[in-house]
Amino acid sequence: MLKEFQEFISKGNVMDLAVGVIIGAAFGKIVDSLVNDIIMPIVGAIFGGLDFNNYFFGLSSAVTAVTLAEAKKQGAVFAYGSFITVVLNFLILAWIIFIMVKAVNNMRKRLEKEKPAPAPAAPPADVALLTEIRDLLAKK
Numbered sequence: 001m002l003k004e005f006q007e008f009i010s011k012g013n014v015m016d017l018a019v020g021v022i023i024g025a026a027f028g029k030i031v032d033s034l035v036n037d038i039i040m041p042i043v044g045a046i047f048g049g050l051d052f053n054n055y056f057f058g059l060s061s062a063v064t065a066v067t068l069a070e071a072k073k074q075g076a077v078f079a080y081g082s083f084i085t086v087v088l089n090f091l092i093l094a095w096i097i098f099i100m101v102k103a104v105n106n107m108r109k110r111l112e113k114e115k116p117a118p119a120p121a122a123p124p125a126d127v128a129l130l131t132e133i134r135d136l137l138a139k140k
Helices: 002-010 012-046 068-074 080-114 125-139
Strands: none
Touching (some): 012 080
8 A cells, every 4th residue: 555655646747736736825825915915905995995805794783893803703794895805816816827728728739730740650561562462453
């Protein structure tokens, strides 16, 4: 079982996957910062200077706070502003991944076009023999 595990872990696909997960996590943090620190403040300024993260309403009468963090301490809240931020974060990440996949696909297509066409394969021996017989009969 240990030998099978060593074979599995030493395959290139596993290492590629591990690198992809690590880079994806780091990329996710970059997108989070882009959304939370750059895009959402601009959107908030357009909509009256309010922070989207603080858009919520209390689900009980005990919730009287004006910030989400304080309201969560008081009771259950419906934090739709945080949800809007996460959805925007997802859409930006999905768009970036779409652009990256599209670029890779275009590069692959371009490389396929530049690749020379493979030489035609030699015919099987029986076909070559029949062709030779046909050519000899045609000469007579």
